[in-house]
Amino acid sequence: MHYLEAKKQIKNIAKQPVIVIFGDEQFLIESFIQSVVDDRLSEAEKEDQLITYDMEEQPVSDAVLEVETFPFFGGNKVVVCEASYFLTGKKVKTSVEHDLDRLVQYIEQPVDFSTLIVVVPYEKLDERKKVVKALKKQGEFIECKTMVERDLGQWFQYFKQQYQIDFSKRIEDRLIQEVGTSLQLLEKEIEKLSLFQVSGAISDDDAKALISHSAKASSFTLVDAVISRDLSLAINTYKDLVRLNEEEIGLLALLSSQIRTIYQVKTLLGKGYSQKQIAQQIRVHPYVVKMSETRAKRFNLEQLYQALDLCAETDHAIKQGKMEKRLAFEMLLYQLIA
Structure with missing residues (x-):
């Protein structure tokens, strides 16, 4: 069962004696464990009756013994077995030997006062x-797997319902551009927007003012300014990045990276690659x-190559001390646009 579907059924799932959470999205794993704990344990019980074992350092038999031991003060108990790679084919260096038959025995005859959560941080x-x-x-x-692009709409819908907020597709795109596809960061930004919301939907202007800006996202804005030949926007974006304590060398690397990605995408599109194939080839998100x-579409390959060459020359000039870094970066923006 996928995370989103499981969250809708958390009341029923939390009552199951054994829960296996697997996948490579740690944020979702931690979030689901917390949901189970909140459902099964009171605040007073959480201190003594939430027990965690590291399966790379402790045997699973210890965790099973804990699960079977009735809570001293009564009530429920939640036992979490982290790093349970023994359920996968992955080779892990550890001196711990697990008695898996002991675990199987418990699975077949579980107790009703404990919830065993087996965490497998593997796909x-x-x-x-x-x-x-x-x-x-x-x-x-x-299943708590890393989000793919086709799941974005489903996740935005989930967060909108969770925080009782509504906003446009344009704001969704802005969120992705600014914070990427990290579910943890997206949720934090949407929570922030929900706190600001008084009535109705969040406007584009409000979202623009509230959403946190990242250097990586702003480097896209720099590229857009270059494409639009908007020197004023490019300079102002650069100054915003400086106010975020970004160094020129780092900004130059980000800008070069964006231009290089555009160059690679254009080259591979010309060879007939699909978006999915390109993402796999150059190892970026779709x-x-x-x-x-x-x-x-706004550049030819020669222009992109020249832009990369200018970035390399500017990097060399700054590192060799041939030009003051701020002047060098502003000159680069001028050259790219001109």
């Missing part, structure tokens, strides 16, 4: 293993490819 389980087969019969499996494809 795939080894379903050939006896313990995995036993868990498949008795346990609840929650949304970055989509944005770069739009920008690439």
